[in-house]
Amino acid sequence: MAIKKKTSKKQSKGFRKYIFWFWGLFLTGVLGVVLVFLLASWGAFGKMPDLRQLEDPDTNQASEIVSSDGKTLGKFYLRENRTPIKFEDLPANLVNALIATEDERFYEHSGIDGRGTLRAFAFLGSKGGASTITQQLARQLFVGVRSNNKFDAITQKIKEWVIAVRLERNYTKEEIVTMYFNTYDFGNLAVGIRSASRIYFGKEPKDLTMEESAMLVGMFQNSSLYNPRRNVEGVTNRRNIVLFQMYKNEFITKEVKDSLQAIPVTLNYNPESHNYGIATYFRGYLQQYMKDWIKNNPKEDGEKYDLYLDGLKIYTTIDSRMQTYAEEAVRDHMIDLQNEFDVQNTPERNKTTPFLKLTKDEVTHTLNVAMVRSERWRHMMYDLGKSKEEIKASFHKEKEMTVFSWDGEIDTIMTPYDSIRYYKKFLRTGMMSMEPQTGHVKAWVGGINYKHFKFDMVKQGTRQVGSTFKPFVYASAVDQLHYAPCYEVPDVQHCIPANKYGNLKAWCPDNSNNEFSGEMMSLSAALANSVNSVTATLMDQIGPGPVVDLAHRMGITSEIPEYPSIALGTPDVTVYEMVGAYGTFANKGVYVEPVVVTRIEDKNGAVLYEYKPNTRDVLSPDVAYTMLEMMKGVVKHGSGGRLRHTTMGYRQDYKEVMTGYPYGFTNPIAGKTGTTQNQSDGWFMGIVPNLVTGVWVGGENRSIHFRSITYGQGAAMALPIWGLYMKKCYANEELGVSKEDFEKPEEMNIDLTCGGRVPDETVPEGDTPPEEMPKDDGFDTDF
Template structure:
C-alpha cells in the first residue's frame, strides 16, 4: 500500500485559513441571522411595551357577594393568578416535567438545545418555559416549513432571553400558567382548576396538579374528560409524578401512594349557558355593554368586557341563588306534570279559547321569531320555502325536566311543545340596601332565553291590591282595623272615566258583610278593593305606585285595583321592599363595585333612594299583608299545602305576603316578605292563552307560593345566611291602629270569642 504523503506546513496553513474563514463566516451568518430576526426583517418582533404588558385577553369575572365566581364574559376564558397563589407542588411538577434546568438558564437551555440538534429532535425538543411563553404570547404554533420554522425558533430564542431580562423566574412561571390552554373552555391555570376540579389553584391536591401539568404537552390528547383517554391521562399524570421524584420534589413512597389514586374530576365547563344565575349573567352583560359606553378608560377608549379582565362584584349571593334555582326545579317539575295531564283533553293544547285563526297567527309569530327563520331568510329563501321547512321532521335535541333528549320532530311541533312549559321569574332583595340576592329569569337558559324577572312584564292580579290599600291608608286616614262592607258594588258610567258601569265580583261569588281591611286583603276581596279605589280615585293609586318604583305605563282606570296591570318581577319586588324599609324606596342594586385587571376600583354604585310613605303607613301595610299568611290565601305556608304541593315547610315566624291570580289563571304570583328579605315569584306560560283550566291549579297559591316556601325553607336551614325570623320593627308611638284583635278586645266588657265578629 502506498504511503500517504505527509501534509506540508504550507498545506496545513491553507486548511487552517479555510477553517477559520468558514467558522467566522458561519458565526457572522448566525449573528446576522439573529440581528435580522431581532430587528424584525423576518417579521415583527414585540416591542418593549408589548413585553412589559403582553396582550393578555383576560376574561371579566362576575363575583357573588360571598366571593364565589358566578361566571365570566370572555372570548378566551382566562383569569390571571399570581405566583404566590400557586401551590408549590404545582410549580415543582411544572419545572420537573417541562424545564428541569429552568432556574439555571437565561431563556435558552444550551445543553438541551445541543442534545436536540444532535438527535434531530428524536430525544425530544429543547423549548424552555421561557421559549414556550414566547410562543404563547407572540407567535403561536410553529410552521411546518423548515426555513420558516427555523426563523420562528430564532425569534423564540430572542424573545425568551428578553422575557428573562424583563421578568423574574416566578413571574415567568405565573405568566406561562396563566396563558396555557387546557381545552374545554379553560385557558389558564385558574380556569382549568375550576373547570376540571371545581377549585382554586391553591386548593389543588398534588395528583390533581399533576393531571393539569400533564395536559400541557398536548391538551387535546390528554383531555381528562374524554372517556377513551382516561388510561392515557392516568399514565401521563403518573409520568409527571415520576418526574417530580427524579427532581427530588417528591418522595418515592408518596409517589407510589398517589399513583394508586383514580382521577376524580368535578367537571364544570364555564360556558355562558351553564352554571348558576345564567339569566342574571345575561342581564348583566347587557348592563355592562351600556356601562362601557358611558365609563371610559383614562385614555378615552372603551372598556371591553371580553378582554380587559374586569372584576364585577355583584350583590347576588351564590348560596341563595342555588337555593332559589333548586326550589324552582323542585316545584315546577311536579307542576309541569300536572299541566301536561290537564292538557290531554285539550284539542288545541296548550291553548284555551283560541280560534283556529288566532292559533295560526300565534304560531306564525313564533316561527318568525325563531333562529331557523332568521337563518333561512339570510339565505334568501322565500317565505313559502321557510314555512314548508317547519313541517319537515328533523333530528333535534329537546328540553325535558328529566334532561335533554334526542328525538325526531318537526320544527313547528317543537314550537308547540315548548309552548307547554311553565316559566318563572323570581327576584329576592334586601329591603334595607336594595341588594338583589337572587335572580331567576326562567327554567333553563339554554332552551328558554327570555328573562321573566327583569325583561318580561305580566299582569300582577291581586298582588296590586296592597298599593290600593296603602293609598287608602295614606289618603283617607284609614287603618287595617277599619271596617268596610263587602257587598255587591257598581261604579256607574262616567265616574272615574268609566265608559260602562263596572260591577266587580268576588272570585268565590260570596259576600261577607262588615269586614275589616286586614281580613279583606287576606281573602283578596275584590269588592273592597273597588270601593277603596272609588274613594281615592285611580290617579292617586297610580301616583303612589310610581313612587314605589313601578315603571309600567298604568292606565287611569278603576279596574287596575284588581291587577289588570303588567309589571316586571323586579319592579314588584322593589315596590314591596319599600313597605319593609319603613317607606323608603331603594332602587334594586346588582353591582357593588367594578375593578380593573390590576385591582383598581373604577366604579362604585351609589344607591338611589327617596321617601314614599311615612313609617307608620308602611308598617300598617306590612301588618295588612301579615294577615294573608295568617288567615288568608297564603296560609298554606303555615301547614305545608295540599295535594302535590304539600311540602314539609311549616313556618311560624311573621311573614307579610300577597298572592295574585289573573283572569283565566294565566299568571300566578306570590310576594313574600320577612324583615330583611323581600321575594317575588311569578309563574305562567310564555303565552297567556296557555294555562290551567282550573283556578285550583292556576292560582298564585298553587303555582308561585310553593317556590317561595321551598326557597325560604332552604335559606332558613342555611345558618350562614342569617335570614330573619323576627317580627317586623314596629315604629315608636305609631299613630295607626294595627292590632285589630286588641282594638276589638279593648271595647268588650266580657270574655267572648272574637271570631264571632266579622272584622
C-alpha cells in the first residue's frame, strides 16, 4: 500500500508540473500577445494614428461642384476622386452584399473575428482569410498595401488588429461600413462608392439595383483585376459569387439569386475626368475662380485650403438641365454648320482651306504662329530644353495621334504641324445664359469639345461684336437725347469728318446692301434691320464717349476705343460681358454682375462663403423698357425674324436638305443679331423676361469664315443655337422660363408709338467697315 501511495504522489507531482507549464506557456502567450499589441500601439512597428486621427481619418476628399438643382456637375481632385456619403444614403442591398461577402459576423465581433482567425491559422488561409471589414478599413486608412516581406507583413497585420479595435471603440458599426465604402478605390478614377456608382452606372448609390450593388461589392477583392471595362467575364463571375453569398446568408431567395445571376453586366460609363462630363468649360473657369478665392480666404490657422484634397462643396448657379440643353443645342447646330463649311471649303474650291483671302505665305505665317503658341512648343522649349530647330523638326515628323471629329475621335497618323491646320478648320462657339434679375448664370458652353479645344470662348475669348453693339448706341440716344423709338432719321450715307472724334480718316459707312433708300426711317425700324446709316447719324449726334461710358457701366470691361466705328461693333468683347450688359435691359435698367458661385462649404458643412449681389443703376426703367420694345422688332421684322418660322429650308446649290429654322416662337422675344467684316463673327443676343442668352460662332482666326453672308451672318451661325436651346427650355415647364411679355414700368416718359417705316422683308445686318478691321491675328516671330 505504501508503494502505491508513493507512486500516486509522483504522478500527482508530474501532473502538477504539466499544469504549471501549460499555464505558464498560456500566460506567457497571452502576455506576449498583450506585449505585442502594446508595442504596436506604442509605435514599435511603425507610426500609429493617434486618437485625433481616428476621430477624423485623414482621407483626401475631392471638392464637389453642385448645380442649382442639386446635381453634381463634377469634382476637383488630383489622384483620388472621393466624395463621402452618409450611411442613410447607402441602399440596404449594398450593405447586405458587403456583409455577406466580406464579413459574415461583422455585427458580432469587436474588430477581430476570433473564429475566422483560428480558421485561418488552422488551414493556413486555404478556407478564407480572417480580415474583418474593420481590419480592411484600418489597412485602407492607416496601414497601406500589404508588404511582400514576411516580417513586415506580420507587423502590418498586428497594426491592423490594434487599429481595428480602436476603430470599433470610436465608431458605430454603421459608421465603419460607411467609411469602408467611402475610402475604397474602385478604379477608373472612382474612389469611394459615390464616385463608383456615378462613373459605372450614372446614378447615385441609393438608386443602385441589387445586381449593380453586387458587382461593386465584388470589386472589393481586387478592383484592378475585376475592372468591368476590361474583364466583363471575371466581373460577372465575381458578382455572381456575391449574389450566392447573399443567398447563403438569407438576404435573398434562391429564385432571386438565380434570376439576378442570369442578368449580364451592363454599364452606363460616365468618366468623371476634367475632360468629360457636363459643363467642362465652366468647370475649367471655376477651377481658376476657386484658386483665386483660396488665395484670399485662408483657414483660421492661416493655412490655405487645398482645392483637390479638402473636400470643399461649391454650390453654383448652373442648372444641370439648362446646361444639358445648351450643350445639345450647340452640338446639334454646329454639326450641321460644320458640314456646310466643309462643303464650301474643299481643297478644290479653296486652295488655302480653311483660310479665305490669304496668300500661301500668309497661311504659312499663321500656322507658324500657332505652332509657336502651342503647348507642345512650350513643353519642349521650357520643360525639355530643346532648341528651336529641334522643336520645329519634331513638328514635321509623323506620329500616332487621336484627333477630334464630330463623328467621334479618330486614331490617325499625321505630323503635329498638319494637325494644327486640321484643327483650324473647326468652327468654334461660345454661349452663356443668365437670369437677369439675380445675375445667376444658368448655362455656360465655352466651345465644341473641351478635351481638344481648351480655350474658353465665354470668358477668355474676345471677338468683335458687330451689330450687337448697336443697342448701346440707341440706348444712349434714348437716354441722353430723349429720342423716342418713332424718332426719324434719313436713310442716307452719313459721314463723320476726320479728326472729329479722334478718327484719323473720314468715316462714311455703307449699309450692308450698299443701298440707301433716302427716306426717313424710325429708330425702331433702323435697329430692327440694323441700318448702318442711321446708327452712324446717332453716333455723330452723341459722340463715342457717352456710348463707351454706358457700355462700361452696363458691364463691358474690355477696352473700347472712343472712335465712331465702335457704333458698328468693332470692339472685341467676351460673351460673358455681353450677356451681363444685355441683362441690364431685362432688369429695368439695373446691372447685376453675373455670378456663378452662391456658397462654399468645407467638408463638414461649415459655410465659408456666401454670395452678395453686386448691382448698380444704369438706365431708368422706361429707357430699358424702350430698348426691349425696339429689340422685339428685330425678331418681329428684322434679321431675327426666322425665330418665328416653322418650316425647314433647302440648300439649292447642292440639292441637299439643310437644317431650317423650325422654331415657331410666338411669345415676346427681344434680340439682336451681329455679323462682322467678311462673316468672321456671328452673334445673337436673345432676351425673354427672366433669361438672357448670348451666342457667338466663328473660326479661330478671322480669315476662317464663310464666303457669303447667307451662311456667315449671325442669324445663320448663332441664332439657331439660341432657338434650339430655348425650345428645349420651354419644353421643360419646371424651369419656369418666361413666355410672358416684358413688364412695363408704371411711369413711362417715352412715347412708344412709332409711325416710321418697318419693312416686312428681312435685311441682313451691317458689316464692320473694312478700314477698321484688324489684320489676321499674328505676331512677328523669328522662324
